[in-house]
Amino acid sequence: MSIYRIGEREIEYTLRRSPRAKKASLSVTPQSFELLVPERATEEQINAVLERRRSWIIETVQHMRERARAQTRVYRFVTGAKIPYRGRMTRLTIEPFDGSLAEVSFRNGFQIRKPQHLSPDSTDSIIETALRLWLKRRVRDDARDFIRRHGERHGLKPRGVQIKDQKHMWGSCGQDRQINLNWHLIFAPKPVLEYAVVHEMCHLRHRNHEPEFWDLVGRVLPDWKERKAWLDKNEHLLGWEKVETSV
Structure with missing residues (x-):
């Protein structure tokens, strides 16, 4: 498990490489997210994806946490x-x-x-x-x-x-x-x-x-x-x- 830092905020995430992946994709849970990347993706490419999706990650994780609080x-x-x-x-x-x-x-x-x-x-x-x-x-x-x-x-x-x-x-x-x-x-x-x-x-x-x-x-x-x-x-x-x- 890795940590993605946005200011003082820390969000856990998993980096997964796959030979079948043609491009990067993100999936989010209330406490973390997973970044799936092609097997040969470089650190520079991975960081670029995280930075490009920064706002989406923050908004989606917050939304998922709010939904989780509605659980029975x-x-x-x-x-x-x-x-x-x-x-x-x-x-x-x-x-x-x-x-x-x-x-x-x-x-x-x-x-x-x-x-x-x-x-x-x-x-x-x-x-x-x-x-x-x-x-x-x-x-x-x-x-x-x-x-x-x-x-x-x-x-x-x-x-x-x-x-x-x-x-x-x-x-x-x-x-x-x-x-x-x-x-x-x-x-x-x-x-x-x-x-x-x-x-x-x-x-x-x-x-x-x-x-x-x-x-x-x-x-x-x-x-x-x-x-x-x-x-x-x-x-x-x-x-x-x-x-x-x-x-």
Whole structure:
């Protein structure tokens, strides 16, 4: 990780060289940005790109931070609390029971049974862990369904799918034909998750984002632009921030 300094302000960024890159490109997250450059780019060329995009970097990082502050905050995992799920805020119902592990189910909201012997200090972390595990399994199952639905028909067959906690991307497709997906996609509407899966499947044939790639995405999902637009607009809402409260 490198530091880009603008006056007294410091912004973390990652410099990545790629033999496939034909020109420099920037991607931004709330806390950092990535600069992708051709493999043989010189330090002088890199510094020139940073200086040329200086205003854009400042404005975009600030905008992303403001959007991140709008993320759902959870103070306690108790009955009546809400978390995002498939594009909607969804209510939690918590009930104690005699079991030893927290159990999660869904029916018009999340039904969570917690061991009644749990102390107040450990209840939140146990419930949050159980919720995360349930949601990650749901993403995996949905992704496999989408791969079965579209893979055979379009000749796009990944080796497998993994669900990860990725900070700076929604998905990736490795050279080993393994698709990786960010589990936070479960917070988006199901058609948006489908778009993310199809996007990575299409990288099995086209490793870049040239017109041929988007043509293939369009053959699989004719309305992909609307789904992508939803993700671009609402990505800051996909998740929750657990706020620790002091006694």
